[in-house]
Amino acid sequence: MNTTSSIRYQEVLNPSQYEAVLFDKGPLLVIAGAGSGKTRTLTYRVARLVEQGTPPAAILLLTFTRRASQEMLNRASALLDSRCEEVSGGTFHSFANTILRRYARLLNFSSGFTIIDRADMESIIGLLRKDGGFGAGDRSFPKRQTLAAVFSKAANKMLDVEEIVDADYQHFFPYLNDIAGLYDAYQAYKVDHTLLDFDDLLIYLRRLLTEQAEVRKRLAGDFRYLMVDEYQDTNQIQAEILYLLAETNQNIMVVGDDSQSIYAFRGAEVENILSFPHRFADTTIIRLEENYRSVQPVLNLANAIIDGAAYKYTKTLFSKRKKGNLPTIVQTGSENRQSKFVLDKIMDLSLQNVPLNQIAVLFRAGFHSFDLEIELARQQIPFIKVGGFKFAESAHIKDVLAHLKVIHNADDDISWMRILTLLKKIGPKTARKIIQALKARGSGFHGIKEIQIKSSLLKSLSPLQALFGSLDPHTMSLAAMGEEIVNHYLPVLQSSFDDHPKRSKDLEQLLSIMERYDDLESFLTDMAIEPPNTSQDQTLSAHAAVDNRLILSTIHSAKGLEWHTVFIIWALDGRFPSMHALHKAGELEEERRLMYVAATRAKENLFITYPFQAFDRSTGSLLNRPSRFLSDIPLELVDVDTVY
DNA sequence: TCACGGAATATTTTT
DNA sequence: TATTCCGTGA
Secondary structure: OOOOOOOOHHHHOOHHHHHHHHOOOOOEEEEEOOOOOHHHHHHHHHHHHHHOOOOHHHEEEEEOOHHHHHHHHHHHHHHOOHHHHHOEEEEHHHHHHHHHHHHHHHHOOOOOOEEEOHHHHHHHHHHHHHHHOOOOOOOOOOOHHHHHHHHHHHHHHOOOHHHHHHHHOHHHHHHHHHHHHHHHHHHHHHHHOOEEEHHHHHHHHHHHHHHOHHHHHHHHHHOOEEEEOOHHHOEHHHHHHHHHHHOOOOOEEEEEOHHHOOOHHHOEOHHHHHOHHHHOOOOEEEEEOEOOOOOHHHHHHHHHHHHOOOOOOOOOOEOOOOOOOOOEEEEEOOHHHHHHHHHHHHHHHHHOOOOHHHEEEEEOOHHHHHHHHHHHHHOOOOEEEEOOOOHHHOHHHHHHHHHHHHHHOOOOHHHHHHHHHOOOOOOHHHHHHHHHHHHHHOOHHHHHHHOOOOHHHHHHHHHHHHHHHHOOOOOOOHHHHHHHHHHHHHHHHHHHOOOHHHHHHHHHHHHHHHOOOOOHHHHHHHHHHOOOOEEOOOOOOOOOOOOOOEEEEEOHHHOOOOEEEEEEOOOEOEOOOEHHHOOOHHHHHHHHHHHHHHHOOEEEEEEEEEEOOEEEOOOOEEEOOEOHHHHHOOHHHOEEEEEO
């Protein structure tokens, strides 16, 4: 290799990593087991390509989260130099956003589109359901949340709603007509109001690349090297986008681990990674099997769990760190006892000087940690919860954002609705009238000033009219507008939330985020596609990584991370695997991989706990069997304990 | 037409 | 348990 290189690749990489990093042209599939230096490999490859003179912008690095891509580019910059920061990429969704803003015209829609999140999607569905009289007066008609899930799944899997209902929601079969009608209405609504949901970002990008040969050729030529992380969790649309982008150069490197595919519920296709070599005939396959993260006893357990999987690329993780504690499986007398056990262990670990932020408690679903959170608060152990509810999803944040959204896109009726119904005496009916009047004027958000309204309602509306009269995106900074909006909103906040002091702090946080943006559109886009990911107080502090707090996380949000000690709680059949998955082979497989992902997060210690029984309210059944995945683990691989 | 209270209902994971 | 939907009184 190039002897003038400043990076000593061969010394710092193992042979497989080295081969992947030095790999030059053509399709490459890297099967990277958990903790096998996947990020490292991608990082070095970026550095290597840049070092060799590839223009950074010609490298497209697509990742699952923004955090992942930023981390890789930072590390690459540290290895080489700041040119690595210029590499193109981010998440699929943010990449799609960037491209679509540029080329939206070609698809006949405005590049000023607004991206709607799941909650917006649900509001629209609710609205349309009422308007269209779908499932009118029927209490068993699916809830808007469920409908949103169905619609999104249909979009992601490129199937009709009929097929989704047939496969996953049999009990809604009688409503099929109305569901399908609502789906059509929803699609039309988005077009009418210049809105794109998450799924649309991918769908429109694919359409752009398919229909517009010019654009495709240009992009496929510009991006000389494609690199994709977490390939096992891409869906078919994403795969097709890649195929289209790889058209010219065929320099496509995908990295992933089929055993860690945990997003099938939102349309991810393990097939993508399994069939990659068929799609690209001359694919080189490199396996990374040496694990640098965990001690061997942890890996033995993980291997035992994944051995039960039905089909996969066979690989067995091994570590040079042969010695270590056996993982412990603990049955506890109750849910609260489970929390107390975790707490006791955390105390022990603290005495051994393990920092809190090196300990994580993982669980299947957000609500599984409620009891633990209460205990932690009681014992004053600082923690941060990742996954589950998001900052940007809380009502007060959405309220403020809605004001900004109508400034950006005056067609965003859902946001108008939200803003208007916050006001006293104005409910859905009145709001709708006002919105219609606004539409008729067609003068953007400023039109609210001239709205004529019954004098009895004037008192309610005029503060808002004054507010919008004073705002002007052309002359004011985003933060300045934000401040006015927050001032307008504070009285509403105080009258509708008991915990308004906490919430107004959040609003201050929001304002400080706004200061980092100079452009309304990019701010709103980021809040939609890449919102701050944690909940609980002070979540937005820039020093989240620095401060020393215990991590609580869903397993999904723990992907790619590692800790000194990991607890997996609620390993109870019906909780994990989830009740929902018990009767479906495919979903059960995914639960198994989820357990595998969870176990492989641990470096030194792994504790798996479950209460001996729990009552499940939803089904009215008693859960009293340990997670079925635990029975695949040979007894000699674990310590077993009981605490009552 | 709004605001509020009570009853019914369905529970996962996220860009 | 929390949300959402519907009926009722103002």
